Amino acid sequence: MKVIKAIYNFIVGDMVILIGVMLAVTILALINNVPALAPLRGLSGPFMVIAVLASLVATLSREAFSPTR
């Protein structure tokens, strides 16, 4: 458990960023691999940029309004 926590802290150390990026990757994988979602492939680029910005805004909001800060 300690090793996993150390790796997590080393790579990201922020749950909001981790969830945001992983969610974006999962959705992109679905868009690319599910034939029914093929029409959305053209929107993958803008979606990625928006997902990155949303993760950044979410993590900063959490820090700004955290009662423990």
Added chain:
Amino acid sequence: MQWVVATASFLASAVEFVEAFTIVLVVGVTVNWRSALLGALAAAATLALLVATLGTALVQWVPIDALRMVIGTLLLLFGLKWLKNAIMRYAGLKARHDEQAIYEETRAELRARGEVEASSSRFDLFGFLLSYKSVLLEGLEVAFIVITFGLSAASSTVSRSSGLASAAFGALAAGLLVILVGAIVRVPLAKVPENTLKFVVGIMLTTFGTFWLGEGFGVEWPLSDAFLLILIAIYLGASFLLTVWLKRVKKQQQAQAIEKQAVPATEYSKEVSR
């Protein structure tokens, strides 16, 4: 030579080496220079070995598309972390790195342990390990950035090796520069604009992470590689807006805190006057 890769690696390494240098300096001044430098050299050798083995293995055996996705994700995670911390420091929500304070604190710890001034040149295991640990821990993130960034901007095995070499060159140049300046001034490098460097590196890592992760998923960016500049502009603009917003939030929170403190005081004075 891939200059963008070398520059990003140089900046990232410079920040981390400045932080590591502070501890090496304390060990050098308080324990002795022999142990401090041996510890730093051993850590640098460990990091070089890590980059060489892990980097070469990735270049040789992992297919480019899979590599782009993994590297893009890692660059994004690292980049967003660096960017978030830099924005928070700009907005005043997080304390800036104070090399002088870290220097004084570590020196006090060593003095409490009985180390006073570097009087003997005998090898000291504690000094060696402290120096080794600080350089290794600060350098580990740089090693990963060197590997991921070096491998990211390439489409063939040959250019991947060249990217890795460019990134390693950037890190080496930063290390040598910090050691040279540190050896001349012999004080913590407190004047280095660490937060600005971290912000620039955060923007670069996030930009390249987005770009390569997109490429891994078959995204065809408009204007091809030139879209990197557009991504940089988007992230710079967003960071600026976020910093302004967070500064405003902080001011509001401070004003509310002052109001809360003032209300009980007014009520107390009313009670007294009754």
